[in-house]
Amino acid sequence: MFYRECGVLKETYAKDMAIFxxxxxxxxxxxxxxxxxxxxxxxxxxxxxxxxMLPFYCFSLAALGLNFxxxxxxxxxxxxxxxxxxxxxxxxxxxxxxxxxLPLSIFGGGIFASAAGTIFGIPSLRIKGFYLAVSTLAAxxxxxxxxxxxxxxxxxxxxxxxxxxxxIFGWIIDTPVKKYYLVLCVLTLLTVFGKNLVRGQLGxxxxxxxxxxxxxxxxxxxxxxxxxxAFAVSSFYAGVAGSLITFTYYLxxxxxxFNLFLSFHLLGMxxxxxxxxxxxxxxxxxxxxxxxxxxxxxxxxxxxxxxSDIRANSEAIVFGGxxxxxxxxxxxxxxxxxxxxxxxxxxxxxxx
Amino acid sequence: MTFFFEVLISGLLxxxxxxxxxxxxxxxxxxxxxxxxxxxxxxxxxxxxxVGFLTVxxxxxxxxxTFAVMTILAYGTVFIIFRPLVARPPLILFxxxxxxxxxxxxxxxxxxxxxxxxxxxxxxxxSFEISGIYLNTFDLTFGGVATALVAGLVWFFxxxxxxxxxxxxxxxxxAALSVGIPLLRAxxxxxxxxxxxxxxxxxxxxxxxxxxxxxxxxALKALPxxxxxxxxxxxxAILAGLLIGASENLAEVFIGPYVGGGIQTFFPYLVALIxxxxxxxxxxxxxxxxxx
Amino acid sequence: xxxxxxxxxRVEEISITFGGLKALNxxxxxxxxxxxxxxxxPNGAGKTTMLNVINGVYTxxxxxxxxxxxxxxxxxxxxxxxxxxxxxxxxxxxxxxGMTTLGNILVGRSQKMxxxxxxxxxxxxxxxxxxxxxxxxxxxIIDFLEIENIRKQPAGMLPYGLQKRVELGRxxxxxxxxxxxxxxxxxxxxxxxxxxxxxxxxxxxxxxxTIALIEHDMGVVMDICDRIVVLDFGNxxxxxxxEEIKKNPKxxxxxxxxxxx
Numbered sequence: 001m002f003y004r005e006c007g008v009l010k011e012t013y014a015k016d017m018a019i020f021x022x023x024x025x026x027x028x029x030x031x032x033x034x035x036x037x038x039x040x041x042x043x044x045x046x047x048x049x050x051x052x053m054l055p056f057y058c059f060s061l062a063a064l065g066l067n068f069x070x071x072x073x074x075x076x077x078x079x080x081x082x083x084x085x086x087x088x089x090x091x092x093x094x095x096x097x098x099x100x101x102l103p104l105s106i107f108g109g110g111i112f113a114s115a116a117g118t119i120f121g122i123p124s125l126r127i128k129g130f131y132l133a134v135s136t137l138a139a140x141x142x143x144x145x146x147x148x149x150x151x152x153x154x155x156x157x158x159x160x161x162x163x164x165x166x167x168i169f170g171w172i173i174d175t176p177v178k179k180y181y182l183v184l185c186v187l188t189l190l191t192v193f194g195k196n197l198v199r200g201q202l203g204x205x206x207x208x209x210x211x212x213x214x215x216x217x218x219x220x221x222x223x224x225x226x227x228x229x230a231f232a233v234s235s236f237y238a239g240v241a242g243s244l245i246t247f248t249y250y251l252x253x254x255x256x257x258f259n260l261f262l263s264f265h266l267l268g269m270x271x272x273x274x275x276x277x278x279x280x281x282x283x284x285x286x287x288x289x290x291x292x293x294x295x296x297x298x299x300x301x302x303x304x305x306x307x308s309d310i311r312a313n314s315e316a317i318v319f320g321g322x323x324x325x326x327x328x329x330x331x332x333x334x335x336x337x338x339x340x341x342x343x344x345x346x347x348x349x350x351x352x
Numbered sequence: 353m354t355f356f357f358e359v360l361i362s363g364l365l366x367x368x369x370x371x372x373x374x375x376x377x378x379x380x381x382x383x384x385x386x387x388x389x390x391x392x393x394x395x396x397x398x399x400x401x402x403v404g405f406l407t408v409x410x411x412x413x414x415x416x417x418t419f420a421v422m423t424i425l426a427y428g429t430v431f432i433i434f435r436p437l438v439a440r441p442p443l444i445l446f447x448x449x450x451x452x453x454x455x456x457x458x459x460x461x462x463x464x465x466x467x468x469x470x471x472x473x474x475x476x477x478x479s480f481e482i483s484g485i486y487l488n489t490f491d492l493t494f495g496g497v498a499t500a501l502v503a504g505l506v507w508f509f510x511x512x513x514x515x516x517x518x519x520x521x522x523x524x525x526x527a528a529l530s531v532g533i534p535l536l537r538a539x540x541x542x543x544x545x546x547x548x549x550x551x552x553x554x555x556x557x558x559x560x561x562x563x564x565x566x567x568x569x570x571a572l573k574a575l576p577x578x579x580x581x582x583x584x585x586x587x588x589a590i591l592a593g594l595l596i597g598a599s600e601n602l603a604e605v606f607i608g609p610y611v612g613g614g615i616q617t618f619f620p621y622l623v624a625l626i627x628x629x630x631x632x633x634x635x636x637x638x639x640x641x642x643x644x
Numbered sequence: 645x646x647x648x649x650x651x652x653x654r655v656e657e658i659s660i661t662f663g664g665l666k667a668l669n670x671x672x673x674x675x676x677x678x679x680x681x682x683x684x685x686p687n688g689a690g691k692t693t694m695l696n697v698i699n700g701v702y703t704x705x706x707x708x709x710x711x712x713x714x715x716x717x718x719x720x721x722x723x724x725x726x727x728x729x730x731x732x733x734x735x736x737x738x739x740x741x742g743m744t745t746l747g748n749i750l751v752g753r754s755q756k757m758x759x760x761x762x763x764x765x766x767x768x769x770x771x772x773x774x775x776x777x778x779x780x781x782x783x784x785i786i787d788f789l790e791i792e793n794i795r796k797q798p799a800g801m802l803p804y805g806l807q808k809r810v811e812l813g814r815x816x817x818x819x820x821x822x823x824x825x826x827x828x829x830x831x832x833x834x835x836x837x838x839x840x841x842x843x844x845x846x847x848x849x850x851x852x853x854t855i856a857l858i859e860h861d862m863g864v865v866m867d868i869c870d871r872i873v874v875l876d877f878g879n880x881x882x883x884x885x886x887e888e889i890k891k892n893p894k895x896x897x898x899x900x901x902x903x904x905x
């Protein structure tokens with residue numbers, strides 16, 4: 001059994017347009033799903049589940065959202081952490097203060113984030129390029145300010161809300177394994193939904209806008225509508241991610257967790273992982289989650305104890321260096337490296 | 353009314369600093385099309401380097417060494433990072449600048465430490481009063497230095513051979529290449545100039561607030577200034593800097609108390625957004641006519 | 645052509661100014677159903693500007709525009725113009741470089757695809773049916789333009805001549821009532837030009853498309869066009885059949901005066 005396209009004949013367009021047209025891709029996906037749903041929760045330690053897998057999944061979701069906007073539709077956002085914050089706060093308020101059922105609260109957080117994202121996407125109607133990128137910074141600062149200064153949001157305590165215990169239909173979600181499944185289910189659902197969006201008409205419209213917006217509009221793609229949908233979908237994903245990470249990992253909504261640097265980190269994730277690919281969002285998020293741990297371990301081999309400033313500086317250098325490295329060497333990120341490997345195998349055994 | 357003027361003047365003095373940082377952005381953007389997100393980090397680096405050198409040498413030598421550091425940074429950036437990226441889309445260059453920003457932060461702080469450091473280059477801070485308005489010598493000195501720097505740059509770009517060559521590069525890359533101006537060297541010179549601008553801003557802010565990580569955040573204050581003025585306009589950067597410096601200070605003092613304060617962080621962005629809605633390329637930015 | 649019929653497109657007295665320069669000065673023209681019409685003229689005559697006015701990219705200062713007998717507002721979003729049934733190719737390549745040939749041509753059908761956001765996200769069912777349906781239409785165009793072998797290649801990597809052809813496919817995919825082609829053969833060798841000319845004629849004769857095109861190659865224009873409008877410095881200086889245009893002294897002078905032959 002080899003990964004290849006040779007010898008795989010597709011008899012209908014429907015088959016050619018299937019989500020994974022090549023058999024081994026489907027197999028690979030199956031293996032990944034078994035790994036994620038069965039192997040990891042039963043073998044990984046609680047530390048791995050709650051300190052690595054949970055943030056990895058949540059950031060994957062957020063990065064996926066940003067990738068829709070930046071990687072596919074070509075609109076840079078450097079305020080995406082703020083949309084995560086909106087999701088986090090609003091879902092906690094919905095669930096904790098108004099008793100909305102948990103699944104609805106999480107998606108409700110996404111809806112509120114989506115509304116915020118759409119509002120800040122409106123300038124994209126008139127403002128383009130760097131002017132737009134900078135104005136998304138406005139989202140970051142204005143939302144941060146609102147969340148800390150509006151008493152009603154936090155109930156008055158330094159803009160922080162504690163996450164209450166989670167119940168779904170009276171069933172408590174407290175152990176790392178239960179949380180892991182909650183996050184994984186939402187992630188799987190939204191990833192399939194998102195993958196379908198980007199391989200269909202909406203995704204094509206987005207890519208068209210990214211590559212050549214004037215031509216796209218003349219051909220019949222409404223810039224305003226499609227850009228706004230991009231902002232809405234993108235910040236919905238960010239909001240759900242913010243909600244999930246707060247419920248399961250941070251355990252309290254705190255604006256400090258969603259500062260500007262998270263926005264940069266999300267951007268870094270999609271650059272390193274691969275802009276304009278779903279898979280790249282996962283690569284990037286996984287990489288960025290593991291990077292600090294990896295750096296810490298490396299430093300520990302050369303010194304007894306790692307002071308926090310040395311760790312922070314090393315992270316900044318490696319992170320910045322990698323962004324530059326990938327942009328120069330492989331602008332489509334790790335996902336493209338993976339793709340190249342696959343392409344090589346695809347034509348096997350006749351690479352001509 | 354006196355109070356109003358005091359607030360206005362202190363706002364304008366802050367605005368001069370915004371103008372400086374924004375000008376650094378505009379210079380590099382004009383010359384190389386790079387939206388240099390690392391401009392604030394360059395100020396941080398300059399501040400860190402100067403503090404470091406001052407511990408072992410006199411001021412003039414320390415300034416010279418700082419200048420050397422900024423020059424090395426400029427050439428390194430252009431020839432290592434941006435040479436392979438020539439002709440890539442602006443978005444990619446922008447993201448490279450974000451990467452650069454983390455690199456400078458990390459390396460600068462790895463060499464000179466992350467703790468907040470005082471910076472004193474011996475400019476006295478004496479308050480005095482003119483017709484009821486309080487001013488101080490420190491602010492005025494830096495206001496003067498900044499103004500001189502701007503005037504110097506204008507002279508440099510208008511009158512000197514190098515300056516004119518740089519402007520030619522900014523106007524049309526290919527045409528400049530065809531008359532024999534080496535593109536990358538021109539970029540590097542521009543980055544050196546932006547480095548000098550960053551140094552002045554870094555020293556001014558560092559002397560007031562101490563040299564530490566937060567210094568790099570002045571870039572965030574300069575960004576709305578930049579887009580308000582128009583990213584490729586030096587004049588725009590200067591005027592918008594003053595406008596934003598003054599208006600944010602006035603807003604904080606006169607509106608802030610009613611809404612809970614702290615509006616300085618986003619007020620400039622709000623102003624910029626509103627203006628951009630009506631003038632999408634800022635006050636003086638070059639409008640891009642869509643051609644297909 | 646039968647000038648008695650109602651024109652498909654009629655622009656009247658269009659004027660537009662850029663920075664003090666009159667790019668178009670009271671230009672009127674008509675495109676009749678079923679014809680291949682050419683706009684020619686020296687560089688800077690305002691040909692592409694006219695297409696941009698028709699597409700809604702530029703809003704003219706003065707004039708009126710009628711399509712299918714109904715007047716449309718001068719200021720109109722380009723995608724609304726596309727929805728009326730006007731499609732277009734571009735002088736400089738304007739393909740979506742990151743997408744495959746298939747993807748590019750499918751974008752051309754975006755006006756015809758209506759499945760909503762949620763059914764797109766769920767895909768299986770409604771959206772899948774629609775995607776397959778449109779894929780069939782696109783495959784038909786791919787066959788028509790003889791580009792089967794590049795359907796899954798990224799458009800940005802294709803050679804120039806093929807990119808032009810894909811662009812034509814993208815415009816055809818919209819099944820427009822009026823097809824505007826801005827220098828479809830610019831920069832091509834003779835063989836490629838003949839291919840494109842054949843496609844244009846086939847589109848006109850077999851598929852009954854109405855076509856207005858801009859082209860510099862006079863030989864091609866004279867061969868494939870029914871009617872020609874000549875612009876010079878933003879003014880219409882002549883209009884007529886290829887035979888009439890060849891003999892028109894104003895046209896000869898405009899070309900001799902600027903292009904030197």
